[in-house]
Each structure stands twice: as structure tokens, then as C-alpha cells.
Amino acid sequence: MASFRNLKLTALAAVLGFALSAPGHAKVEGEEIILGSAISLTGKYSSNGLNAKNGYDFAVKRINEMGGVKVGGKSYKLKVVYYDDESTPARGAQLAERLIQQDGVKYMLGPYSSGLTKAIAPVTEKYKIPMVEAEGASRSLFTQGYRYLFAVLSTSEQYLASSISLAAEMAKKEGKKPADVRIAMAFENDPFSLDVRAGVVDDAKKYGMQIVVDDKLPRDLSDMSATLTKVKALKPDVLVVSGHEKGATTAARQIKEMQIDVPMIALTHCESGKVIEQFGKSTEGFLCPTQWSETLTYKDKYFGSAADYDKAFKAAYPDYKTVPYQTAQASAAVLVWKDAFERANSFDTEKLRDAIAATQMETFYGNIKFAKEGNNVAKPMVLRQIQSGEYKVVAPTKWASSPLVYPRNAGM
Amino acid sequence: MLDNLSLLGQAPVLNIQLLLDGLFIGATFVLAAYGLALVWGVMNVKNLAQGDFVILGGYIAVTMAEWGLHPILGLPLVIVMMFGFGWLVYRAVISRVIDRDLFTSLLATFGLAIVMAQTMNLIFGPEVVAAESGLKTRSMFDGMVTVAEIKAISLLLAAVLATIVIIFMKKSRMGQAIRATAQDARAARVMGIDTDRVYAFTYALNSAICGAAGVLISLIWVIQPYFGITHSIRSFVIVTAAGFGNLPGVIMAGFGLGFAEQYSGFVLGAEFQQATVVALLVLILVVRQIQQARHRQVVR
Numbered sequence: 001m002a003s004f005r006n007l008k009l010t011a012l013a014a015v016l017g018f019a020l021s022a023p024g025h026a027k028v029e030g031e032e033i034i035l036g037s038a039i040s041l042t043g044k045y046s047s048n049g050l051n052a053k054n055g056y057d058f059a060v061k062r063i064n065e066m067g068g069v070k071v072g073g074k075s076y077k078l079k080v081v082y083y084d085d086e087s088t089p090a091r092g093a094q095l096a097e098r099l100i101q102q103d104g105v106k107y108m109l110g111p112y113s114s115g116l117t118k119a120i121a122p123v124t125e126k127y128k129i130p131m132v133e134a135e136g137a138s139r140s141l142f143t144q145g146y147r148y149l150f151a152v153l154s155t156s157e158q159y160l161a162s163s164i165s166l167a168a169e170m171a172k173k174e175g176k177k178p179a180d181v182r183i184a185m186a187f188e189n190d191p192f193s194l195d196v197r198a199g200v201v202d203d204a205k206k207y208g209m210q211i212v213v214d215d216k217l218p219r220d221l222s223d224m225s226a227t228l229t230k231v232k233a234l235k236p237d238v239l240v241v242s243g244h245e246k247g248a249t250t251a252a253r254q255i256k257e258m259q260i261d262v263p264m265i266a267l268t269h270c271e272s273g274k275v276i277e278q279f280g281k282s283t284e285g286f287l288c289p290t291q292w293s294e295t296l297t298y299k300d301k302y303f304g305s306a307a308d309y310d311k312a313f314k315a316a317y318p319d320y321k322t323v324p325y326q327t328a329q330a331s332a333a334v335l336v337w338k339d340a341f342e343r344a345n346s347f348d349t350e351k352l353r354d355a356i357a358a359t360q361m362e363t364f365y366g367n368i369k370f371a372k373e374g375n376n377v378a379k380p381m382v383l384r385q386i387q388s389g390e391y392k393v394v395a396p397t398k399w400a401s402s403p404l405v406y407p408r409n410a411g412m
Numbered sequence: 413m414l415d416n417l418s419l420l421g422q423a424p425v426l427n428i429q430l431l432l433d434g435l436f437i438g439a440t441f442v443l444a445a446y447g448l449a450l451v452w453g454v455m456n457v458k459n460l461a462q463g464d465f466v467i468l469g470g471y472i473a474v475t476m477a478e479w480g481l482h483p484i485l486g487l488p489l490v491i492v493m494m495f496g497f498g499w500l501v502y503r504a505v506i507s508r509v510i511d512r513d514l515f516t517s518l519l520a521t522f523g524l525a526i527v528m529a530q531t532m533n534l535i536f537g538p539e540v541v542a543a544e545s546g547l548k549t550r551s552m553f554d555g556m557v558t559v560a561e562i563k564a565i566s567l568l569l570a571a572v573l574a575t576i577v578i579i580f581m582k583k584s585r586m587g588q589a590i591r592a593t594a595q596d597a598r599a600a601r602v603m604g605i606d607t608d609r610v611y612a613f614t615y616a617l618n619s620a621i622c623g624a625a626g627v628l629i630s631l632i633w634v635i636q637p638y639f640g641i642t643h644s645i646r647s648f649v650i651v652t653a654a655g656f657g658n659l660p661g662v663i664m665a666g667f668g669l670g671f672a673e674q675y676s677g678f679v680l681g682a683e684f685q686q687a688t689v690v691a692l693l694v695l696i697l698v699v700r701q702i703q704q705a706r707h708r709q710v711v712r
Contacts, residue, residue, distance in 0.1 A: 042530075044538045044638060189683055216683035220642045222633040225433045226677025226685060230416065232556065233423050246540040249634050253542055257549050257560040278542060 027106035028076065028347055033069060035060075035080045035337065036105030038095035038120060040112045043087025048272065048326050049112040052135050055330025056080055056109055058313055062302055063334065069341045076341075078334070085111055089119035096123040105129075106349050109333055112326070114138035114156070114192050121149050130353045134333035135326060137291075139195040142373035149374045150356050152332045152365065156192050157199030158381045159289040160240055162395050163266035164203035166287070166383070167238045170264070170406045184213035184236040184262070186227050186251070188243030193217075196242040196268060212236050217243045224250055228258050241267040248273030256282035263407030266383075272324065276389055285408020286386045292325040292365050293382050293393055295401050302335060303364040332365035416679045429557045430674040436563040436632060438670025439570035443625035444643055445650035445662050446574065447618035453657050454594040454614045455510055460521040463643030464528040465619050469494055469626025470635040471536050474543045483543040487569065487627050491620045498619025502612045510611060525640060532637040543630040566628040573624055577617075578659065590614055594657070642686065649693045652700075 027034055037056065040049030060078045068075045081103060085092040092111050099105040100123070108124050110117055110133020117136025121144070124131040130148045137156040141149065168178035183204055187197040204211060212234045215227045221243055231239055239262040241251045248267050252275040255265065270276070270288035294310035303309040309331070313323050320327075336359055341347075344355035360369045366379030383395040385404060392402040420426055444466050451459050469490050476486040501524065509520045545562035552559070581587035592600040593610045601607050629635060629643070650669055654661030672692060677685035 043533065046533070046538055186682060215677075215681045218683060218686045220639055220686065221682075222629075222635070222639055222642070223437065223673070223677075223685070224682055226430065226674050227682045229426055229429050229433075229678055230419070232429075233419055233426055246634065246636060249540040249542060253634060257563075258558045259549055259551055259555060261555075273540065278544065 027104060031068075031074075031076055032079045033071075033076045033107065033341065033347075034103075034105055035078060035107045035109050035334075036082075036099035036103065037080055037109040038083050038085040038092045038099065038111050038116070040087040040116065041082075041084040043085075045087040045112050045116075048135070048324070049085075049087070051324045051326040052112045052330040053082060054313075054317055055134070055327035056334055058316060058327070059302070059331035059334035061316075062312075062331075063338050066302060069338050071341050071345055071347065078338070080109065081105060085116060087113075087116075089115050092116045093119045093123050096120045100124070100127045100129055106347070107337060107352070108132070109330075109337070110134055110136055110151070114141060115190075117141055117149075117151075118191070121146055124148055128349060128353075130349060130356055132333045132336045132356060134329040137195070138191045139198070140191055142371070142375045146374060148353055150336070150359075150370050150376075151374060152336060152368055152376050152379075153291050153329045154379055154381045155375050156195035157202070159196045159199065159268055160242065160266050161199035161203045162289070162381060162383050163238065163240065163264065163287050164200055164207065164209070166395055166404060167264055168207045168209075170404070171237070179208035179210075181207065181209045181238060182212045182234070182236040183209055183238045183240065184231045184234065185211065185240040186213070186215040186217055186224060186243070186247075187241070188221060188247055189216045189218065190244075192244070193242040193247070193268075200240055217247060221246050221250055223254075225254050225258060228254050228260055231260055231262065232258065236262060238262065238264045238266070241265075242269075245269050245273040248275055249278065252279045252283055252286075265408065270386070271322070271391070272326075276386060280389070283386050284388075285405055287394070288384050288386065288391065289381050290325050290384055290391075291379075291381065292328045293384060293391070293399075294323060295393055296366070296382065296399050298362060298364055298366050300335065300361070300363045303331070306364045309364045328365050332363045332368065335361070335363050335365075336368060420678070423556065425553045425556050426678075428553070430678055431671060432557070432559060433563075434671035434674040435667060436567050436670070437673070438667035439567045440625045440628045440632070441646050441650060441669055442663050442666030443570055443573065443628070444622050445647040445654075445666055446577070446659065447621035447625075448647040449651045449654070449657070449659075449662055450590075450614055450621075451618045452651060454590055455506075455611050456514075457506060457510060457517045457521065457615075458514075458648075459615075459618065460518060460644055461525040461528055461640070462618075462622060462647045463640030463645070464525045464532075465494065465498070465622035465640075466626040466629060466643045467635050467637065467640045468497070468528060468532060469623030470543070470630035471532060471541075471626075471637075472623065473627040473630050474541050474635070475536070477543045483545065483627055483631055484565070484569070487624060490623045490627050494623025495616045495620040497623075498616035499612055501619065502615040506615055507608070507611070525644070529637050529640055536637060538637060540634045540636045541630070542634045543627070545631050560632070563632050566632055570625075570628060573621070574663075577621065586610075586613060645693075646689055649689055649696070652693060653696045 039053050064077045068077045083095040108131035112135045114136040117133050125146050132150045134152050139155045139157050167181050171178050171181050187193040213230050248269040256279050266287035275283045294306050296306045299305040310323050340355040344351040369378035371377045384391040385394045393399050394404040448462050472490045473483040477483050509517045547561040549558050549560045589605045589610050593607050597607050650665040653665040672688050673685050676688035
């Protein structure tokens with residue numbers, strides 16, 4: 001009896017398996033190439049998840065309007081299938097399985113955040129499905145030996161490292177040794193911020209600088225006054241903070257309230273943490289890293305220059321007053337797919353993987369060339385400073401639109 | 413760690429900063445914890461959604477600030493709205509689980525916490541927000557100690573609110589009814605007290621107190637839909653340390669926790685600031701256990 005039931009189950013499984021494998025060709029349906037992505041539309045990453053989705057959609061629309069993707073002499077339109085991963089890694093991994101197994105998607109776009117990417121990458125790797133991601137910056141994503149994971153953005157250890165070289169430069173200008181520079185830092189205890197920290201520590205070591213405060217902020221961070229009291233007592237030359245939006249908001253609020261007067265303050269997520277809007281003049285002189293800025297001079301044939309992208313996106317999505325870099329890099333990921341399809345001239349995932357690995361292109365977002373590990377090594381991070389309530393690019397010098405103001409003169 | 417301790421020794425004035433910050437934030441802890449003690453003591457419901465009520469109060473204040481109403485002026489309005497919200501929650505959820513065992517009410521309030529956090533996330537978005545008071549910061553001792561005026565004002569407001577609640581509990585008919593119900597619900601019913609109404613009122617009052625605490629938190633810290641849980645934990649630590657029905661104890665424990673967080677953040681680093689809260693809870697439970705074991709031996 002038991003074996004009979006087993007037989008029935010096997011038969012059922014076989015039928016189901018057949019039915020499921022049938023849409024294996026769903027990767028290309030008629031004239032459409034289907035890309036898949038699990039993205040955070042609800043939960044704690046919902047706003048940046050939506051930013052990324054809008055970036056994907058905007059690029060897809062643009063490419064389709066410009067004639068689509070040409071493979072084998074025929075023109076195909078792009079389409080993206082989305083599922084909401086609710087900002088939870090487990091759900092993300094499940095949905096990646098579903099996209100690949102059930103929906104037959106063969107070409108993936110990344111989710112939002114390093115954590116989700118970390119959860120999904122093993123799945124795409126298992127099925128040998130290439131994934132071009134735009135929102136997972138953690139260094140640790142590119143040390144696992146993944147073959148099918150490619151990221152268009154700069155890795156997180158580069159976020160604030162340039163502020164340390166800036167500090168060294170300023171010290172020299174003032175006739176001091178870079179080794180005399182004292183650094184206070186506070187980083188959230190999560191993969192992203194710890195990477196940012198690693199980059200800062202490496203650079204600080206290179207110059208022989210002293211780290212006088214090295215606090216790790218908790219995940220549910222809403223108070224860092226104790227850390228800032230230390231900063232006030234020790235009077236460092238540089239204060240570096242990273243803890244996503246909550247870190248930026250908390251730091252900005254308490255730096256203002258406690259009148260922390262450090263000549264150089266660098267923190268991540270100034271823009272998405274809305275520090276200028278919330279804390280006004282007290283944020284003058286903050287250094288904020290960004291993956292992309294509309295003032296950069298990169299360009300491509302789809303969007304034109306970075307400034308053109310900025311304008312066109314705002315016209316298509318009037319809700320946006322500024323275009324977040326999360327959106328720009330999502331669009332760039334779609335451009336990588338288009339370019340790879342055309343160079344591979346095939347729908348075969350292996351050929352596509354190799355084509356993506358050989359990518360070498362300039363986009364409005366920056367140059368894209370992947371290292372063996374899959375991260376983009378052709379695009380530097382940009383450092384901007386808040387000057388008179390606006391973000392001005394100050395480093396690297398090639399794109400600097402304004403000189404660095406040092407020491408920062410904060411209006412409290 | 414030793415560096416930080418010696419720093420305190422070299423610049424004793426830093427202690428003033430830490431104590432002041434502990435005092436200011438402790439005051440808001442006291443408010444939320446007192447509400448929890450009230451509900452716990454009167455209804456024997458351990459309200460796991462405590463922190464989410466706090467955050468909701470904060471969001472109402474931030475929203476009203478966006479419409480141009482200063483959060484401090486909005487405080488009475490938040491109290492009224494949160495009172496109504498608490499009443500609704502009692503009627504919809506709590507009244508159905510109040511007679512059940514401990515786990516049912518724990519589960520219900522835990523579910524309530526999740527629903528509230530997710531709903532706030534849907535309505536207000538996941539961004540970290542703060543209410544701006546527009547007030548200045550005063551500095552003392554050569555700028556080594558700074559006091560944001562809003563922190564001092566929030567301490568004052570917390571004191572005023574606590575006093576009002578205490579007087580209400582002592583003098584008013586409803587306050588007496590609440591205390592009677594806490595002592596013996598059956599006897600209270602026999603005496604003609606509508607205990608169901610008392611429960612509803614108690615829960616709504618707790619919600620209002622939490623809302624007020626939330627307004628103050630949004631003015632001096634930052635809020636986010638998922639920050640509720642940390643405030644819940646703090647309230648539980650304080651009430652566990654003080655015991656419910658013990659208002660001076662709650663006040664002492666609240667300020668004590670404020671100081672402990674500030675000092676551990678300074679000496680051990682920010683990563684231990686919240687760990688301290690939990691470590692203290694464990695310590696308190698161990699001490700209580702030993703005390704009670706001794707007590708049991710004496711009784712035996």
C-alpha cells in the first residue's frame with residue numbers, strides 16, 4: 001500500500017515536474033525577454049526598494065522605446081517580473097527559487113540591500129543563473145567565489161575611505177603630519193557598516209593615524225550621545241559615522257544638540273536620512289559619500305549624460321525632487337543586461353555570464369568593468385560636502401565641482 | 413575601556429553631561445514603564461505592544477508638526493487621540509483575552525505589536541524621523557556640557573504628567589476604582605464597580621501615557637516604525653526591577669536605567685548601551701530569585 005502511494009506520488013511529481021519545466025522557455029516569451037527580481041516593496045527597505053524598482057522600470061522603458069534588445073537579428077522587448085520580498089532575507093531566497101523554478105526566469109536583477117543580496121546569491125548560484133545587482137555593496141558578497149553575481153556599484157569599504165585621504169591632505173596643508181590626525185568613529189554593527197569601517201581603518205593605518213574612539217552602534221539605534229560625549233572630550237580631527245538612515249539622522253540630530261565641533265565629519269546616508277531637510281545649518285560641511293551624482297560627466301547613448309538622466313527621470317516620476325543613487329544604479333544594471341545580450345547574441349545563460357563578465361562600458365552612472373569576483377572596479381565613489389544646504393562634489397578631484405571647506409564652519 | 417574611565421577621571425565635568433542625559437531620557441522611560449505597571453498590576457496583562465504605543469504617539473506628533481502644529485502644543489491632542497486608540501484596542505482585542513491565561517494575552521499583545529509596527533511602516537514609511545522643537549542648546553563649562561532646551565522641557569513635562577496621573581489615581585473616583593480593582597477585582601465587582609469599564613479606562617490611560625512618552629522621545633531622540641521593541645524591553649526591565657504598584661520604585665528604576673545606559677555607552681562603547689539593559693534585567697531576576705529563595709526558607 002505504502003509503495004503504491006509512493007508510486008502515485010512519484011507519478012504526480014513527474015507530471016508536476018513536466019508541467020513546471022514546460023515554462024523553462026519562459027525566459028523569452030515571444031518577443032519579450034523576462035528578467036526577474038525580488039525587491040522590497042514593503043517592510044523596512046520599502047522606500048529604497050521602490051527607488052530601485054523605479055530605476056529598473058525606467059531603464060526598461062527607455063530601452064524598449066529605443067528598439068529593444070537585438071539578439072540574432074531580431075528585436076526583443078525587456079520585461080521584469082517582480083515579487084515583494086517584504087525586506088526579509090528568508091522571503092527573498094524563497095522568491096528567487098520561485099522566480100527560477102516556477103516562473104522559469106533565467107536572468108535576474110538584484111534585490112535591495114546587501115543582506116537580501118546575500119540571501120539570494122546562493123540560490124542564483126545553485127541554478128547557475130546570472131544576476132546583475134545594483135544595491136548590495138557589502139565586500140563580503142565578493143569573497144565567496146560566486147561566479148554568477150555581478151554588481152555595478154562600488155563596494156562598501158570605499159564609502160568613506162576617501163575622507164581619510166582628504167584628512168591627510170588637509171593635515172599636510174596645515175603643516176601637520178598625517179600621522180597626527182586623530183579619528184573618532186562610530187559604526188553600526190551590521191555587514192555594510194563594518195565594511196565601511198574596514199575601509200576607514202585600512203586607510204587610517206596607511207597614514208599611521210590614531211583611532212581614539214571606535215564605537216559600534218546597536219541595530220535599533222536611537223541614541224549616541226554617550227559616544228558623542230567622548231568625541232567632545234577627546235577633540236578628534238575627524239568624526240566618521242555609518243549606520244544607514246537611522247545612523248545619519250541620529251548623528252545629525254545629536255551633533256547639532258551637543259554642538260560637536262569637529263573640523264571634519266563624514267557620514268553615510270546623508271541624503272536618504274534627509275539630514276539637510278531635518279537639521280538645516282548644523283549639517284554644513286558634512287562629507288557624504290555617494291555612488292553617483294547628477295553632476296558627474298559620464299554619459300551613454302541611452303540616457304545621455306548623468307544630468308540628462310536626472311532630468312528625464314524627474315520628468316517621468318514627478319514625485320522625486322532629487323534622484324537617489326539607488327535609482328541610477330538600478331537603471332545601470334539593466335543597461336548591463338542589454339549590452340550582454342547583444343554581445344553574447346544568445347539566450348544561453350553560460351554565454352551570457354561570460355558576456356557580462358567581459359563587460360566594459362561607459363554608462364551615465366559610471367564606467368562598468370567587473371573584477372573576477374564580480375564587483376565593479378571601474379567606478380570610484382564620490383564624496384560630496386554639504387555647502388550652503390546643497391551637496392557639492394569635492395572628491396575625487398577629477399569631478400570636484402567645489403573645493404573642500406576645511407575646517408567645516410557649522411552654523412549651530 | 414580603561415581609557416574611557418580615565419577620561420572621566422581627568423574631566424569630571426563629563427559626568428555631569430552623562431548624568432544629565434541619563435536624567436532626561438530616564439524621564440521618558442519612567443512614563444512608559446508606569447503605564448506598563450498600571451496595566452500589568454490592574455489587569456494582569458503584560459502589554460508587549462507598549463513600545464509600539466510609544467512610537468505611534470511619536471508619529472502622531474511628527475505628523476502634526478508637518479501640518480504646522482508644534483509638538484509640545486500637540487501633546488494634549490496626542491494624549492486624547494491615544495486614549496481613544498487605547499480604548500478601541502481594548503474593546504477589539506484585550507477585552508477578549510483578559511480572562512484567559514497568561515500566554516493568550518502575551519500572544520495577543522505580541523501580535524498587536526507586529527500589526528502596529530507594520531501598519532505604521534505602511535502609513536509613515538520606514539524612514540527615521542524626528543520632531544524639531546526649534547529650541548536652542550545651552551552650553552556650560554566651556555561647551556563641555558550641553559543641554560538642549562527641549563530635553564529640559566521634556567523632563568519638566570514628564571514630571572507634570574506623572575504628577576497629574578498620581579493625583580488622578582489618588583483623588584478621583586475612577587482612580588480609586590482602578591486601585592480597588594487592582595487589589596481585588598472580585599471584591600470590587602461586589603462593591604458595584606464596573607470592572608470592565610475600569611479595565612478599558614486603564615488600558616486607554618496607559619495608551620495615552622505611552623503616547624505622551626512618544627511625543628517626548630520624538631523630540632529628543634529619533635523614531636522609526638520598528639523601534640517599538642526596544643522601548644517595550646526598557647519598560648519591562650524597569651517594571652521588573654521596581655515591581656508594579658511601586659511608583660517610587662518605577663521612578664528610581666527609570667532614572668537608574670537612563671544613567672546606566674549613558675555610562676555603559678561611554679565606558680564600554682555604544683555597542684553595550686542596550687546590552688546593558690538586558691544584562692540588568694538578568695541581574696535583577698537573579699537577585700530577586702535569591703531573595704525569594706531566602707524568603708521561602710524562612711517561611712519553611
